[in-house]
Amino acid sequence: MEMLIKIAHNYYYMVAILLFIIGMHTMLTHSNLIKKVIAMNIMDTSVFLMFVAIGYTYGGAAPIITAPANEVLYVNPLPGSLMLTGIVVAVSITAYALSLVVKIYRYYGTVDYDEICLIRSQE
Amino acid sequence: MELTNHFPALILAILLGISFLSPILYRWARKASAPALIASLFLALVMAVYLLVQVLQVGEFTYYMGGWPPPWGIEFKVNLLRVYMLLIILAVSLWIMVYALKDLEHELKTEVMGWYYTLYALVVGSMAGMALTNDLFNLFVLMEICAISACAIISIKEDRACLEASFKYLILSAMGTGCFLLGVAMLYMVTGHMNYDLVNAALPEAVELYPNNMFAAAALFIVAFGTKAALFPLHVWLPDAHASAPSPSSAMLSGLVIKIYAFALFIMFYQLFPRSLLESIPLNEIVLWLSSMGIMFGSIFAMVQVDLKKMLAYSSIGQIGYVFLGIGLDDIIAMTGGFYHLLVHAIMKSMLFMCAGIIIYTTGIRQIKQLGGIGQVLPITMIAFTIGSASMIGIPGTGGLISKWYLALGALEIGRPIFVVIILASSLLNAVYYMPIIVNAFMQQEQFQHQVKPVPRKMLIPLIVGMAAIIFFGVFSRPAIVLLDEALALFF
Numbered sequence: 001m002e003m004l005i006k007i008a009h010n011y012y013y014m015v016a017i018l019l020f021i022i023g024m025h026t027m028l029t030h031s032n033l034i035k036k037v038i039a040m041n042i043m044d045t046s047v048f049l050m051f052v053a054i055g056y057t058y059g060g061a062a063p064i065i066t067a068p069a070n071e072v073l074y075v076n077p078l079p080g081s082l083m084l085t086g087i088v089v090a091v092s093i094t095a096y097a098l099s100l101v102v103k104i105y106r107y108y109g110t111v112d113y114d115e116i117c118l119i120r121s122q123e
Numbered sequence: 124m125e126l127t128n129h130f131p132a133l134i135l136a137i138l139l140g141i142s143f144l145s146p147i148l149y150r151w152a153r154k155a156s157a158p159a160l161i162a163s164l165f166l167a168l169v170m171a172v173y174l175l176v177q178v179l180q181v182g183e184f185t186y187y188m189g190g191w192p193p194p195w196g197i198e199f200k201v202n203l204l205r206v207y208m209l210l211i212i213l214a215v216s217l218w219i220m221v222y223a224l225k226d227l228e229h230e231l232k233t234e235v236m237g238w239y240y241t242l243y244a245l246v247v248g249s250m251a252g253m254a255l256t257n258d259l260f261n262l263f264v265l266m267e268i269c270a271i272s273a274c275a276i277i278s279i280k281e282d283r284a285c286l287e288a289s290f291k292y293l294i295l296s297a298m299g300t301g302c303f304l305l306g307v308a309m310l311y312m313v314t315g316h317m318n319y320d321l322v323n324a325a326l327p328e329a330v331e332l333y334p335n336n337m338f339a340a341a342a343l344f345i346v347a348f349g350t351k352a353a354l355f356p357l358h359v360w361l362p363d364a365h366a367s368a369p370s371p372s373s374a375m376l377s378g379l380v381i382k383i384y385a386f387a388l389f390i391m392f393y394q395l396f397p398r399s400l401l402e403s404i405p406l407n408e409i410v411l412w413l414s415s416m417g418i419m420f421g422s423i424f425a426m427v428q429v430d431l432k433k434m435l436a437y438s439s440i441g442q443i444g445y446v447f448l449g450i451g452l453d454d455i456i457a458m459t460g461g462f463y464h465l466l467v468h469a470i471m472k473s474m475l476f477m478c479a480g481i482i483i484y485t486t487g488i489r490q491i492k493q494l495g496g497i498g499q500v501l502p503i504t505m506i507a508f509t510i511g512s513a514s515m516i517g518i519p520g521t522g523g524l525i526s527k528w529y530l531a532l533g534a535l536e537i538g539r540p541i542f543v544v545i546i547l548a549s550s551l552l553n554a555v556y557y558m559p560i561i562v563n564a565f566m567q568q569e570q571f572q573h574q575v576k577p578v579p580r581k582m583l584i585p586l587i588v589g590m591a592a593i594i595f596f597g598v599f600s601r602p603a604i605v606l607l608d609e610a611l612a613l614f615f
Contacts, residue, residue: 020301020305047304082260082317085260093293100278107283
């Protein structure tokens with residue numbers, strides 16, 4: 001029961017982990033290359049969600065200093081700024097992966113990994 | 124404010140800078156682009172040697188990026204082990220690049236050569252950064268740079284096998300970095316820091332309070348670095364990727380890229396995690412048994428291959444196992460062996476891929492069984508192949524023996540003779556798949572059937588350097604071993 005209350009309090013971590021598992025599972029098991037790329041994004045985004053959730057403080061304000069020495073509770077800005085870098089990295093990986101998919105499609109005429117394996121085995 | 128103080132950052136800056144300049148140079152001053160890359164790699168190597176001298180004089184020191192001390196800024200740490208990695212990375216990549224100048228001409232289209240130099244400099248630069256960095260998030264960014272550019276130096280060849288292999292590699296390394304970042308999130312959650320030393324200082328208390336976070340982080344790190352470094356059950360991407368790539372890329376990927384992740388895992392285990400955590404959960408045992416399985420199965424898979432480069436790639440899975448074995452044995456002698464193997468394997472596997480590259484360049488043959496009698500037409504190449512194979516097997520006089528010797532000594536030291544048996548058995552297996560090639564190449568009576576182009580001198584010189592290096596490290600192993608002993612003593 002105590003465990004359940006803990007989970008209910010930290011449900012955003014659970015959502016992040018769930019998304020991570022969904023992404024990872026789809027990425028590794030689906031044979032469609034585009035779906036693999038999408039799943040990769042879901043996985044990365046779940047980690048970003050995790051980080052941003054770590055930085056959140058209940059009732060915290062945006063971390064902008066308005067007046068000197070005012071004692072307001074702030075949200076931790078560091079995870080957010082780190083995740084901006086993470087997003088940039090994820091975008092570049094996605095772009096590269098999609099360009100590979102385009103090239104693979106030109107060679108094989110399909111984006112399905114099983115069909116590609118079939119074509120390769122018949123050569 | 125002396126320039127020499129900034130060498131740790133300058134090494135990275137030079138390599139990243141040349142990566143941006145290469146395509147421009149290739150467009151406007153084509154003749155200057157390759158010498159510029161070689162010059163900047165050489166300059167970085169000189170700086171790394173200077174760092175080594177500095178570390179030997181004053182011991183460990185740190186460099187703050189932009190002058191911001193942690194916890195705000197990124198910290199680079201320079202100690203003996205990191206400089207050792209840095210020297211291996213820069214020296215071996217310079218050596219491979221000299222070979223690549225000639226080899227790439229026939230493997231790539233001329234218009235993408237400038238881009239290849241860009242990607243090459245990015246791979247080397249990001250690995251140099253990984254060797255030096257002392258910050259978890261910085262490590263993540265460098266890992267991603269390394270992953271993308273390592274995939275791209277495979278797919279730049281743009282044939283079907285390369286594209287497919289690099290897509291597979293990309294997906295699995297994205298899984299690896301995803302796991303790593305989640306692990307970092309777990310650590311950040313309980314410690315609030317990204318800097319290794321600060322995390323390490325905060326962890327003993329955090330382990331008491333939130334043990335589950337720590338277990339998750341440790342598991343995620345093993346999966347992340349295991350995937351990237353091709354630790355046994357996570358190795359599936361490696362054979363295709365390393366076999367289909369252009370030969371210089373194969374040499375780079377097999378020689379260096381998988382090693383740096385093994386090094387990163389070592390840093391996680393012995394610098395980041397507190398000793399109490401390593402003792403409370405059997406992380407070392409997991410790494411030990413996975414690496415032992417990798418050593419055996421890598422060799423067994425290599426035996427059944429018909430393609431020369433694929434065989435070499437499977438052999439890499441076995442050989443990276445030795446490095447992990449050194450890490451897992453948790454004994455300073457074994458670890459010395461593991462890290463010595465890292466150096467020796469970087470040289471010998473790169474050289475073997477170069478030999479394969481020369482064979483493909485001159486004859487176009489990739490199949491092992493067509494290589495009968497090739498020793499008569501390509502004598503120097505096949506002698507280099509013989510020396511490389513001898514080092515893989517661990518014949519006295521080559522570097523491979525020294526590392527296996529220290530690994531075995533370390534295994535006996537902590538009373539685990541079973542790993543000595545594994546090392547011996549795998550040496551035997553290595554002999555089973557390397558020896559037939561050599562015997563066929565030199566002993567076959569009939570003439571070599573295929574047409575042979577003359578071997579360019581630019582390709583032979585790196586091979587001769589490689590042969591000399593392997594024998595040098597087999598005969599004069601003392602300086603490197605003493606250096607490693609001193610370097611690893613910091614972690615115990």
